Amino acid sequence: xxxxxxxxxxxxxxxxxxxxxSAQFRQAFFRSxxxxxxxxxxxxxxxxxxxxxxxVVFSGRVRVYKLxxxxxxxxxxxxxxxxxxxxxxxxxMSETPFPAIAETETDVEALVIPSRQAxxxxxxxxxxxxxxFGLISRRLADVIALLENVAFHRMDERIAAYLIAIASQGPxxxxxxxxxxxxxxxxxxxxxxxxxxxxxxxxVVGARGKLTIIDLPGLQAYCR
Amino acid sequence: xxxxxxxxxxxxxxxxxxxxxSAQFRQAFFRSxxxxxxxxxxxxxxxxxxxxxxxVVFSGRVRVYKLxxxxxxxxxxxxxxxxxxxxxxxxxMSETPFPAIAETETDVEALVIPSRQAxxxxxxxxxxxxxxFGLISRRLADVIALLENVAFHRMDERIAAYLIAIASQGPxxxxxxxxxxxxxxxxxxxxxxxxxxxxxxxxVVGARGKLTIIDLPGLQAYCR
DNA sequence: GGAGAAAGGTGTTTTAGTCACATACAGACC
DNA sequence: GGTCTGTATGTGACTAAAACACCTTTCTCC
Numbered sequence: 001x002x003x004x005x006x007x008x009x010x011x012x013x014x015x016x017x018x019x020x021x022s023a024q025f026r027q028a029f030f031r032s033x034x035x036x037x038x039x040x041x042x043x044x045x046x047x048x049x050x051x052x053x054x055x056v057v058f059s060g061r062v063r064v065y066k067l068x069x070x071x072x073x074x075x076x077x078x079x080x081x082x083x084x085x086x087x088x089x090x091x092x093m094s095e096t097p098f099p100a101i102a103e104t105e106t107d108v109e110a111l112v113i114p115s116r117q118a119x120x121x122x123x124x125x126x127x128x129x130x131x132x133f134g135l136i137s138r139r140l141a142d143v144i145a146l147l148e149n150v151a152f153h154r155m156d157e158r159i160a161a162y163l164i165a166i167a168s169q170g171p172x173x174x175x176x177x178x179x180x181x182x183x184x185x186x187x188x189x190x191x192x193x194x195x196x197x198x199x200x201x202x203x204v205v206g207a208r209g210k211l212t213i214i215d216l217p218g219l220q221a222y223c224r
Numbered sequence: 225x226x227x228x229x230x231x232x233x234x235x236x237x238x239x240x241x242x243x244x245x246s247a248q249f250r251q252a253f254f255r256s257x258x259x260x261x262x263x264x265x266x267x268x269x270x271x272x273x274x275x276x277x278x279x280v281v282f283s284g285r286v287r288v289y290k291l292x293x294x295x296x297x298x299x300x301x302x303x304x305x306x307x308x309x310x311x312x313x314x315x316x317m318s319e320t321p322f323p324a325i326a327e328t329e330t331d332v333e334a335l336v337i338p339s340r341q342a343x344x345x346x347x348x349x350x351x352x353x354x355x356x357f358g359l360i361s362r363r364l365a366d367v368i369a370l371l372e373n374v375a376f377h378r379m380d381e382r383i384a385a386y387l388i389a390i391a392s393q394g395p396x397x398x399x400x401x402x403x404x405x406x407x408x409x410x411x412x413x414x415x416x417x418x419x420x421x422x423x424x425x426x427x428v429v430g431a432r433g434k435l436t437i438i439d440l441p442g443l444q445a446y447c448r
Numbered sequence: 449g450g451a452g453a454a455a456g457g458t459g460t461t462t463t464a465g466t467c468a469c470a471t472a473c474a475g476a477c478c
Numbered sequence: 479g480g481t482c483t484g485t486a487t488g489t490g491a492c493t494a495a496a497a498c499a500c501c502t503t504t505c506t507c508c
Contacts, residue, residue, distance in 0.1 A: 066368065068376040070497095076368065087364070099365050122346075122353060129346060137320055140311070140364050144290070144300065144323050147371045151409040152292035155495070176455065185375040190496055192456055208455060208504060379464065400486065411465060416487060432473055432486055 002030045011035075011111070014058060015082055017131045025125050032117045036110055044102040045088065051098055054118040056084040060108030065182070066100050074150075074185030076100055077142045086139040089118070089132055150185060156194050158184055160222035163204065167213040176209050226254045235259075235335070238282060239306055241355045249349050256341045260334055268326040269312065275322055278342040280308040284332030289406070290324050298374075298409030300324055301366045310363040313342070313356055374409060380418050382408055384446035387428065391437040400433050 002008060008030055012018045018026055035058070038044065044055065044062065062079040064087060079085055079102075087098055121128040149158055162184060166173050177191040184191070195211070198204045203219055205212045213219070226232060232254055236242045242250055259282070262268065268279065268286065286303040288311065303309055303326075311322055345352040373382055386408060390397050401415040408415070419435070422428045427443050429436045437443070 066372050066375070068372070070376065072376060074371070074375045076371070096361055096365060099368050122357075123350065126347065133346075136360055136364065140360065140367065141320060141323050143364065143367050143371060147298070147300070147367060147374065148290050148292070150371060150375050151290070151298045152294065152296060178455075187497065188456080189458085189498085193458085193496095196457080206456090402486080412487085413466080413489085414464060417464095417489085420488075430487085 002033055002035055007035070011058065015056075015111075017082075017127060021125070021127045025121075025127065028121075029113075033111045033113050036112055038104050038108045038110060040104050040106050040108075042104045044104065045085070045098045046101045047097075047099065049098040051088045051115060053115055054084060054088050054113045055110040056113070057081055058109045058111055060104060060106040060110075062102055062108060063105050064100050064102045066185075072185060072187065073182040074146075075183040076146065077139060078105070084132075084135055086135045089136060155184070155186060155190055156197070157223055159191065159194050160198075160203075160219045163198075163211070163213055164216065164219050164223070167216055167219075171213045171216075173211050173213070174209055175211055226257055226259055231259070235282065239280075239335075241306075241351060245349070245351045249345075249351065252345075253337075257335045257337050260336055262328050262332045262334060264328050264330050264332075266328045268328065269309070269322050270325045271323065273322040275312045275339060277339055278308060278312050278337045279334040280337070281305055282333045282335055284328060284330040284334075286326055286332060287329050288324050288326045290409075296409060296411065297406040298370075299407040300370065301363060302329070308356075308359055310359045313360060379408070379410060379414055380421070381447055383415065383418050384422075384427075384443045387422075387435070387437055388440065388443050388447070391440055391443075395437045395440075397435050397437070398433055399435055 002011070008026075011030075012026065018029065021029070036055075038060075040060075045051065047067070057079050059081050062085065063075055064077055064079065064085065065073050065075045067073050085102055087100060087102070118132075122132055123129075149161070153161075159180065162180065166175070177195065178188045181188045181191045195204065195206055198219075199206055201215075201218065203213075203215045205214055226235070232250075235254075236250065242253065245253070260279075262284075264284075269275065271291070281303050283305050285305075286309065287299055288301055288303065288309065289297050289299045291297050309326055311324060311326070342356075346356055347353075373385070377385075383404065386404065390399070401419065402412045404419075405412045405415045419428065419430055422443075423430055425439075425442065427437075427439045429438055
């Protein structure tokens, strides 16, 4: 239950679903939802978990990834503010176990909704239904795109694409080779070698835990 | 519109969703659905198609795959009787373009439902909603499992797993190396070589367009 | 300033994919 | 039966990813 008026207003302002919903739905939402704080680095759901509730991220970021027996990882996608963990949604709707690991990367505020309630709203609320379907579909498309990349593209192309994506947040990024490897599902050495090669071509400059993108068009030329 | 009583009965018997649904929903379903016949080898939807309707496969089999510029392919999943093309479902619900290619592998009978109708039933019919969510979730889980395989497993392990899966339909399978390669997202030569290796170990016996699985436990030992 | 952790580097080996071409088999047609 | 043709499979040589094992550098914190 979320009953503070200020809190409610803050959620409405930060969450398009609520912004567009009827007053009636908002009331029901605030009655059923709980706002929880989760610290960075916390595992929310792991391989095989059952999902008794749906979490909608209100602030912060969650990483959903697969872990191989070898210890290698690959990031399936990230959940940002306003998104929900679709896998949770999908598990709830179909009552199958969760097939990956979800871990907070930053401190996260999340709205937790009991799964029964979330299911009922799919029936009763058009905006909620649209929200849930939109999430699942987008993720399905994301995962398929990722699969295509992994199956068909070379590592240097994938790293170039990755760098282009992160460069949108500015040319200087704090990131380690290990983190890049975990996102892309490869090993650190491979990332190191390819980044070295990029550095030789003047595309990027690396430093410990930091990477500066120098030549964005040069990287883009790599992706084809 | 499907109005023959015999036809209706046939669909009810062959399609669990209808079997479990109310008489009212069945009526609405038969009013909106059209039964179409699609020959083998026909492309139903391709990269970027918009989805104006939802097809539920009643008999036959559809393969959904990604095609790389290089010509290599990888099968995302197959749609069998009673399943629907989730990607279509997902496109309809979220109004995003179709991210793969769907092609009939056998002659297919499909029930075609206008997308508006399919959307409305998600609101109005609990069995339909369960059906659609179940489909999408299962596919999401399938695609994630496939991604895990591609990202983390060696080709010989993947082929072994593939053979184990097809062996469930009997030890003798009519399949070409090229088809296996297209399913797994690799090239024919790689498949040929690995199958030869398996043959040398007495795990399988190959012939033109045919493969006999000899030693299932031996293959299973490969998958770990 | 030294221990230990974290980040990054490099040589060697394994695996996957490419290219080019050889061979083998199944029908169709004479 | 023999020949032709298209599809299926085998294979050697090569390239280049990527894995593995191990090493060096840099930072942090006491």
